[in-house]
Amino acid sequence: EVQVLESGGGLVQxxxxxxxxxxxxxxxxNSYAMSWVRxxxxxxxxxxxxxxxxxxxxxxxxxxxxxxxxxxxNSKNTVSLQMKSLxxxxxxxxxxxxxxxxxxxxxxxxxxxxxxxxSS
Amino acid sequence: xxxxxxxxxxxxxxGGTVTLTCGLSSGSxxxxxxxxxxxxxxxxxxxxxxxxxxxxxxGVPDRFSGSxxxxxxxxTITGAQADDESDYYCMLYMASGPGVFGTGTKVTxx
Numbered sequence: 001e002v003q004v005l006e007s008g009g010g011l012v013q014x015x016x017x018x019x020x021x022x023x024x025x026x027x028x029x030n031s032y033a034m035s036w037v038r039x040x041x042x043x044x045x046x047x048x049x050x051x052x053x054x055x056x057x058x059x060x061x062x063x064x065x066x067x068x069x070x071x072x073x074n075s076k077n078t079v080s081l082q083m084k085s086l087x088x089x090x091x092x093x094x095x096x097x098x099x100x101x102x103x104x105x106x107x108x109x110x111x112x113x114x115x116x117x118x119s120s
Numbered sequence: 121x122x123x124x125x126x127x128x129x130x131x132x133x134x135g136g137t138v139t140l141t142c143g144l145s146s147g148s149x150x151x152x153x154x155x156x157x158x159x160x161x162x163x164x165x166x167x168x169x170x171x172x173x174x175x176x177x178x179g180v181p182d183r184f185s186g187s188x189x190x191x192x193x194x195x196t197i198t199g200a201q202a203d204d205e206s207d208y209y210c211m212l213y214m215a216s217g218p219g220v221f222g223t224g225t226k227v228t229x230x
Contacts, residue, residue, distance in 0.1 A: 035218065037166075044224040045158070045166065045209050059218055095165055103218035105172060106156030106211055110165040 002026035002109045006096045009114030012086055020081040020114060022096030027109075030054070030074040033099035035107065036081050038092035038116075048094070050103065051079060064090075086118045122146050124212055124222040131228045132200045140225045141192040142210030148191035153212040155193035156219075157186060160207045169208075170195060197227070205229045 008020040022034065035050040049070040050059040058070050067086075072079040079096060093115050097107035123145040132138040142155055149155060151173050158166040168177040170186035173193065183198045193212070197204055210222040 033218075037219075037221075044207075045160075045211075045221040047211075047219045047221060050218045097166075099218075100168075100171060104154035104213040106154070106168060106213075106219065107158075107166075108168055108171075108177060110167075112165050 002098070004096050004098060004109050004111035006094060006111045006114040009094065009116045011117045011119065013120050014087060014118055016086050016118070017082070017084045018086065018116060020083065020094055020096075020116070022079045022081075022111060024077050024079070024096075024098065027098070029077040032101075033103060034072065034079045035097045035099060036070065036079075037095045037097055037107075037110075038090075039095070039113075040089070040092040043092075046092075049081060050099070083116070086116075088118050090116060091118045092116060122214070122220075124210065124220050126208075126210060126222040126225045128223070129226045129228065131230060132197070132204075134200060134202060134229055136200050137196065137198045138200060138227065139189070139194050139196045140208055140210075140227070141189065141194050142212070142222050143192040144212075149188065149193045149212065151188060153193070153214065155186065155188075156211045157184075157193075157195045158209045158211065159204075160209065161205075162207075166209065200227075200229050202229050 036048040069082040093113040096111040098109040100108040157170040160166045174186040
């Protein structure tokens with residue numbers, strides 16, 4: 001059974017940092033790209049970042065580029081999102097999602113999300 | 121910046137049919153955008169319904185179908201049921217990023 005589980009969310013002050021983790025199981029982790037998608041309170045889904053299966057290629061939304069860094073550890077079946085210079089508008093539930101095959105095939109499995117609140 | 125547009129809301133009667141669309145603020149949606157569709161109920165993670173325009177994800181009932189209608193991607197729910205009341209998001213594969221989500225459509229079944 002495929003499982004995707006996020007952790008690391010919490011309350012952080014504006015300008016602060018936070019690191020999210022996503023633990024995956026039930027599939028050959030090093031064969032699939034992974035993504036982070038977020039949803040601000042009462043708002044829609046927003047793609048944040050993606051990383052290729054090998055970790056060699058990374059992608060970022062304009063809203064987070066230069067502040068967020070995605071990485072993965074294929075030996076531990078985990079993907080991380082390091083977030084710096086956080087802003088109030090980064091407040092959201094952050095979902096980790098498994099890419100089905102290529103990026104053009106969308107996502108097939110999602111975690112339940114972890115809440116990040118940026119507030120003083 | 122191109123925006124992926126969806127109707128804000130739709131209402132459908134139980135057993136009825138509704139078609140949601142997914143368009144671009146500039147240009148037309150084609151199969152080259154590999155549209156996918158996701159269903160989300162409040163407080164829950166999204167659930168994948170359709171990928172690659174019209175392929176149903178595993179376990180998705182056949183009352184959900186995807187297509188291209190004119191210059192937009194479309195999700196049709198045929199024979200709507202009460203538990204289809206959800207938010208629905210399309211996602212397009214674009215050069216600006218591996219996935220750009222639409223604005224979302226809230227579907228009410230009543």
